[in-house]
Amino acid sequence: MERWPRWSSVAGLGVAVVVVAVLYLAKPVLLPLAVAVLLNVVISPAVTRLERVGVGPLRIGRVGSVLAVALAIAAVFAGMGWIIGVQGGALVERLPEYRRTVLTQLRQPLDSLRRFERTAREVREMAEPLGGEARVSKVEVVEGGSELVGLARDWAGSVASLFGTAGLVIVLLVFLLIEREGLRDRLIRVVARGDLRVTTSAFGDVVDRVTRYVRALALLNLGHGAIIALGLWLIGLPGALLLGLLSALLRFVPYLGPWLAAVLALVVALANSEGWTVPLTVGLFLVGLELVSNNLLEPWLFGTSVGLSPFALIFSTIFWGWLWGPIGLVLATPLTACLAAFGRHAPSLEPLAILLGDEEALPPPERLYQRLLARDPYEASALVAERTEALGALPAWDEVVLPALGLLERDRQEQRLDPEQIEVARETFELLLSELPELEPDAAMPTAPAVLCIPARGGWDETVCAALARFLSALGVPARAIGHKLSAEVAVEVEHSGAKLVCISSLASPIGAAQHLVVRIRKHCAETTVVVGLWGQGAEATLQERIGADARTYAVSRLVGATERVRGSTPT
Numbered sequence: 001m002e003r004w005p006r007w008s009s010v011a012g013l014g015v016a017v018v019v020v021a022v023l024y025l026a027k028p029v030l031l032p033l034a035v036a037v038l039l040n041v042v043i044s045p046a047v048t049r050l051e052r053v054g055v056g057p058l059r060i061g062r063v064g065s066v067l068a069v070a071l072a073i074a075a076v077f078a079g080m081g082w083i084i085g086v087q088g089g090a091l092v093e094r095l096p097e098y099r100r101t102v103l104t105q106l107r108q109p110l111d112s113l114r115r116f117e118r119t120a121r122e123v124r125e126m127a128e129p130l131g132g133e134a135r136v137s138k139v140e141v142v143e144g145g146s147e148l149v150g151l152a153r154d155w156a157g158s159v160a161s162l163f164g165t166a167g168l169v170i171v172l173l174v175f176l177l178i179e180r181e182g183l184r185d186r187l188i189r190v191v192a193r194g195d196l197r198v199t200t201s202a203f204g205d206v207v208d209r210v211t212r213y214v215r216a217l218a219l220l221n222l223g224h225g226a227i228i229a230l231g232l233w234l235i236g237l238p239g240a241l242l243l244g245l246l247s248a249l250l251r252f253v254p255y256l257g258p259w260l261a262a263v264l265a266l267v268v269a270l271a272n273s274e275g276w277t278v279p280l281t282v283g284l285f286l287v288g289l290e291l292v293s294n295n296l297l298e299p300w301l302f303g304t305s306v307g308l309s310p311f312a313l314i315f316s317t318i319f320w321g322w323l324w325g326p327i328g329l330v331l332a333t334p335l336t337a338c339l340a341a342f343g344r345h346a347p348s349l350e351p352l353a354i355l356l357g358d359e360e361a362l363p364p365p366e367r368l369y370q371r372l373l374a375r376d377p378y379e380a381s382a383l384v385a386e387r388t389e390a391l392g393a394l395p396a397w398d399e400v401v402l403p404a405l406g407l408l409e410r411d412r413q414e415q416r417l418d419p420e421q422i423e424v425a426r427e428t429f430e431l432l433l434s435e436l437p438e439l440e441p442d443a444a445m446p447t448a449p450a451v452l453c454i455p456a457r458g459g460w461d462e463t464v465c466a467a468l469a470r471f472l473s474a475l476g477v478p479a480r481a482i483g484h485k486l487s488a489e490v491a492v493e494v495e496h497s498g499a500k501l502v503c504i505s506s507l508a509s510p511i512g513a514a515q516h517l518v519v520r521i522r523k524h525c526a527e528t529t530v531v532v533g534l535w536g537q538g539a540e541a542t543l544q545e546r547i548g549a550d551a552r553t554y555a556v557s558r559l560v561g562a563t564e565r566v567r568g569s570t571p572t
Contacts, residue, residue, distance in 0.1 A: 024323055031324050032165055036172035038334055040180065041207055042214050043069060047177055066177040070170055077166040080245060087242035091268070165327075202345035206338050209307055214334055221251040224293055228265070231285050235278065237268055252330040253321075254313040262286045307340055308333065312356035365403035372408065373421055377428040384432055393436060394471055398558045401432065401467075402507070402535045405460045409507050412459060429463050436470040451479040451566055452499040456506035456513040458484035464505045464535060464559075471563055479503075479566075491520040494528065501529045501569055503562060511537070518553060528552070529569045533562050 023030060050065035060068070176183065184203075191199050229244025237243070243265050250257035262283075269282040308316070316336035320328035336356055343353025354361055362370060364387055371380040387396040408425055411417050417425075453469045455461035465481040472479035482493065494502055502521055506514040514532050521530060530553045537557060554569075556562045 020323070027324055031327055032168040033172055034324075034331055034335065035165075035169045035327065036176055038210070038214065038331065039073070039169070039173050040176040042211055042218075044177065044180060045211075062178060066174055069177065070174045073173065074166075074170050077170070081166070083241050083245050087239045091239050091242070198345055202342050205344065206341040209337055209341055210334050213337065217252065217333075220293065221248045224248060224251060224289070227289060228261075228286070231289075232265065232282065235269075235281060235285070237265075237272060237278075237282070239268060243268060249330070252333075254317050254333055256317065257329070258290060262290075307358055308337055308356055309358045312336055312340070312358075316356070364400045365407070368400055368404040369407045372404070372425045372428060373417075375420060375424045377424055377431070380428050381431055385435075394560055394563065397467060397471075398560055401429075402464065402559065405429075405463065406507055406536050409460045429460075433463070433466055433470065436467060436474070450477055450499060451501045451503055452494055452497055453479060453481040453503045453505060454490055454494075454517065455482075455484045456504055456517060459507075461505045461507050464507055464533070465503075468503060468505065468533070468559060468562060471559060472566060475563060475567060477566060487517050487520040490517060491524040494521055495524045499528070501531065501566060503531045503533060503566060505533045505535070506537075507535050530554070531556060531562055531565050531569070533557075533559070535559075 047065050047069050050060060050068065051062055053060050053065075188196070188199050188203065225244040225246075225248025227244075228247045229240050232240035232243055243261075246264060247258075247261035250261040253260070265282055265286060266279055269279040273279060313333060313336075316332040317329055320332035320335060322328075324331065339349065339352050340356040341353075343349035343351070344357070360367075364383060368380050368383050371377075371383065384396060384400060387400050390396075391399065408417070412422065451469075451472055453465040453472075455465045462481070462483055469479040469481040480497075482490075485493070502525075504514050504517050511534065514534065518530055518532065521528060532553065532555045534555055534557055554565050556565055
């Protein structure tokens with residue numbers, strides 16, 4: 001059954017513009033709804049378990065459990081509002097005093113600069129004509145009281161707005177929790193369009209990722225904020241509880257939040273001390289806590305990521321912050337994770353999953369092939385070197401180089417490559433071949449090769465033959481690769497070489513070329529073991545049937561399998 005339909009580029013852009021406009025204009029309604037939906041996803045399992053508390057008719061039930069959770073959330077919001085109102089108001093009242101203290105503290109390290117400025121001014125005044133007009137200093141009267149009143153008024157307005165938004169969120173959350181199954185079924189019916197399997201998978205992925213991430217992040221941030229509040233209280237800073245709360249909330253903002261919380265704590269420390277001892281103590285405390293959090297707690301709590309790339313986290317923070325303000329910063333990661341998760345299941349949203357997700361946009365073989373098409377041998381070589389360091393040379397060629405060579409050979413046969421691209425690819429693979437391990441010559445080693453590596457056709461089949469000979473030689477099996485020749489010439493050379501085993505390399509060539517070589521070799525050397533490498537062309541059991549293998553003919557699809565088969569068939 002067809003999945004969700006794709007949009008055309010123009011229609012998709014138009015819909016995106018309309019959606020952003022609606023999100024911006026409907027912010028007063030959509031913002032509380034988004035917070036309520038997010039809380040509903042996270043706490044629904046707890047509400048479900050709470051419903052089952054009790055026995056028989058004494059169970060709490062749906063409404064009772066929802067009201068209990070709503071009261072608990074309201075109490076949390078009320079506590080946060082009290083902390084912000086009381087301790088924040090106290091800090092605002094002392095703001096003029098803090099300003100003077102901070103300026104005094106910052107002025108001390110700048111004494112030398114100030115002295116230089118004063119000296120320069122005195123020199124300039126001495127150079128002025130004595131008969132110049134007298135300058136009248138302008139006196140400006142600043143009313144400190146009115147400024148303080150304005151700050152207090154703004155602070156009170158922010159607190160009132162926070163309480164209003166929190167109340168609306170709680171009301172919406174209550175209705176979402178009570179009607180969650182019905183609303184879920186209605187939403188699935190609207191989105192599914194007959195395909196319940198895809199929609200159910202998408203919703204399950206979204207809920208699982210977002211719930212796991214938000215719970216882990218909330219646990220980490222609340223613990224972080226509690227430790228900061230306790231530490232700052234022990235140091236003796238006023239408003240320690242408020243600073244701990246703000247630190248916990250700001251850490252929901254990716255990357256930028258922890259820095260803002262640290263700067264705020266340092267400013268308060270600077271404003272409440274006459275020296276640099278307290279600010280330095282606070283700074284060391286915050287740095288140590290951040291190191292422990294980033295290197296120990298976050299990997300342990302998060303386990304797997306939310307599925308977003310670093311670019312997506314930064315971009316989503318900027319976008320949702322611009323769209324919905326400070327609360328948008330907190331919602332940025334969960335909302336973007338929802339879009340990326342839906343994009344993994346809906347073709348119409350697949351561009352979002354590619355741009356925002358943390359999966360590789362191009363697999364390593366396609367990246368290597370693309371770099372070769374772009375005539376960039378340096379990045380192509382670096383990619384192979386990186387995979388070689390992680391996997392080893394032989395698996396790296398199996399997983400990255402051979403598939404890329406297959407794509408090159410296919411396009412070469414279809415004449416879709418220009419001469420410069422072919423030349424860059426040839427030079428790149430010559431460099432990769434030169435970097436492969438090779439066994440040093442040994443006097444005890446026989447001069448005749450035990451294995452002869454033969455390309456089914458020219459082109460990149462010869463490259464794979466050379467690589468296989470290098471790998472076998474490094475494993476202690478004497479091997480030699482020959483260039484492409486006519487099948488009759490190949491059979492004669494096999495007979496004269498004295499090789500006990502022949503390995504045929506066929507990358508993207510028709511299987512008939514390899515079969516023809518097998519028949520020719522069998523006529524001249526009936527006892528020679530033949531390993532046919534049909535690289536990346538299917539499962540080995542299927543290849544055995546396609547090649548018509550017998551007791552002395554084997555088909556493999558990977559270099560690892562070829563080396564194992566050769567070593568098992570070559571007498572020691």
